Amino acid sequence: MALNPNDRSIAGFTMAGHALVHWFETSIPIFLVVWLAEFDVGVALFGLVVALGYAPFGLGALPGGILADRFGTKRLILACLAGMSLAFLVLSIGTSIYAIAAGLLLWGIAASIYHPAGLALISTGVEDRGTVFAWHGIAGNAGIALGPFAAATLLIVLEWQLVAALLALPGLVAVLYGLTAEFDPAAAVDDDADAGPDEALSLSDLVGDSRALFASAFAIVFVVVAFEGLYYRGMLTYLPEILHGLPAMDALDLPASLEGIEPADYIYVGLLVVGMAGQYAGGKLTNRVAPARGMAAIFGVLAVLAVAFVPVTGLGLGAIVVLCGVFGFFLFAIQPFYQNAVAVYTPPDSRGLSYGYTYLGEFGLGSASIAIGGFVLGGFPLSAFFLLIAGFAVAGGLLSLGLVVGLDRYLVTGRAPEKRPDVDD
The missing domain is CATH 1.20.1250.20 (MFS general substrate transporter like domains)
Structure with missing residues (x-):
């Protein structure tokens, strides 16, 4: 059965978001190799710095879900995409371990919003949830593979700062796409169901x-x-x-051409x-x-x-x-x-x-x-x-x-x- 227009719109929006969350996430270990060579810092300390970025990715899931209930899922996903892109632009101008830590922390906070907001949007707005969840998962896996591939390939010919900036561009494009996307985020729930942004889970x-x-x-x-x-x-x-x-x-022993x-x-x-x-x-x-x-x-x-x-x-x-x-x-x-x-x-x-x-x-x-x-x-x-x-x-x-x-x-x-x-x- 073909997806209806509302389902297709939500699918495209959330697939872009899911792919980009993991696009950024899995490119970071590739940069870690370069950062360890670039900065005079041991692997233990740099591991702690990277952990500062990844920790909010999970720790922010609960607040992200509560915020999505309060302010709406589309608004939160757009904030996530913009924040992750900004974080990689911060990394691109980083000249110290402190700047790297700031960029990674910003990325983790922004990225934490996606999963609760994206899954909530699909669950309340999509009629054919099974199909959209399947495509949503495939998009995430594509981002998992393409992020490190793009980072590793670009690092062959470009400085890591420029690579970080280039990786931010798809996120900015996705923000523009999301601003033009139109859909009903509560199309799959009853009119009297608690699916709108005005009601949030109380403490x-x-x-x-x-x-x-x-x-x-x-x-x-x-x-x-x-x-x-x-x-x-x-x-x-x-x-x-x-x-x-x-x-x-x-x-x-690789040939000179490689x-x-x-x-x-x-x-x-x-x-x-x-x-x-x-x-x-x-x-x-x-x-x-x-x-x-x-x-x-x-x-x-x-x-x-x-x-x-x-x-x-x-x-x-x-x-x-x-x-x-x-x-x-x-x-x-x-x-x-x-x-x-x-x-x-x-x-x-x-x-x-x-x-x-x-x-x-x-x-x-x-x-x-x-x-x-x-x-x-x-x-x-x-x-x-x-x-x-x-x-x-x-x-x-x-x-x-x-x-x-x-x-x-x-x-x-x-x-x-x-x-x-x-x-x-």
């Missing part, structure tokens, strides 16, 4: 609903997502720098492209596999991949490419499972708040691994970093197994979660 409602959520199985799901975020953020932030330092990269190209950057981009297939496969499997079982299995694979990273990468370039491809597939395959877990283990009337907390755990608490990982990389062998990352996966897997065996029944004290026959054990 007492927020506290009461939050208390009910964390007295239920969602408490376990939230911690599982936080451990996934620790694994995700730590690996994706430092992997470009780690790949650059592998002996196999130094031994690679001088300036960094194979490590393109292996990283390839990993993210393979992740699109992982996300699709994981999404299809959520209809057949209970979310807790799927998360437990994939966490196990991710733990093994982290432990195996150092010995496998010593086998040469081919082994590195294969390992990164497998890693990218499973890193993104787990995401549909935890998104589905939120739907299964929470009541429908608290779903928006549930996803707000989910992104706080994924992107907010998960960013702590940037600071921790920088400290470990700066003072310990590379294998210690991957053991740390593997530990996050093991913890997430054990908690997921707890859900499989019914640990959640001891925590559920409030409303029953939504039950779905296709995933119930």
Whole structure:
């Protein structure tokens, strides 16, 4: 069934926003490689600086959702796009670690608005939500892959400051596009439903609903997502720098015509492209596999991949490419499972708040691994970093197994979660 005009307009607007959030997000690790060489600062301190940018990305999810309810989703998404673009323009004129920190902090605050506002807009304005959510996810994955690809390619011939400014341009174009986009943000809800910008969640409602959520199985799901975020953020932030330092990269003899190209950057981009297939496969499997079982299995694979990273990468370039491809597939395959877990283990009337907390755990608490990982990389062998990352996966897997065996029944004290026959054990 073809999308109606309102659905198409919202789809285009939110797809642009979702792609650009991740376009900026995944280009930052590419810049980190350059910044470490440019500034006389250790990896531990720079890891803390980058964490300052990524932390608000998740910590601002709850305030972002409340602001979207108060001021309207379109207005908030436009502010997000403008703020992220401004942040990269600040980076482009940065001449010190302090300017870098300011730009990254501004980016994190602006980017935090998108997910609660974008998902809320789709949920209230789109009739064919399933189709639009699918395209919305594909757009995000495209941004995840294209951001580092564009950054790595432009850095071959341009200074990093100019590259940062050029990366801001699509965001500014998206703002202009959004200003002209017309749609009804409440077309898919009843006229008397609470979907407009004039009513916001009160503080007492927020506290009461939050208390009910964390007295239920969602408490376990939230911690599982936080451990996934620790694994995700730590690996994706430092992997470009780690790949650059592998002996196999130094031994690679490129022809003169390819001088300036960094194979490590393109292996990283390839990993993210393979992740699109992982996300699709994981999404299809959520209809057949209970979310807790799927998360437990994939966490196990991710733990093994982290432990195996150092010995496998010593086998040469081919082994590195294969390992990164497998890693990218499973890193993104787990995401549909935890998104589905939120739907299964929470009541429908608290779903928006549930996803707000989910992104706080994924992107907010998960960013702590940037600071921790920088400290470990700066003072310990590379294998210690991957053991740390593997530990996050093991913890997430054990908690997921707890859900499989019914640990959640001891925590559920409030409303029953939504039950779905296709995933119930």
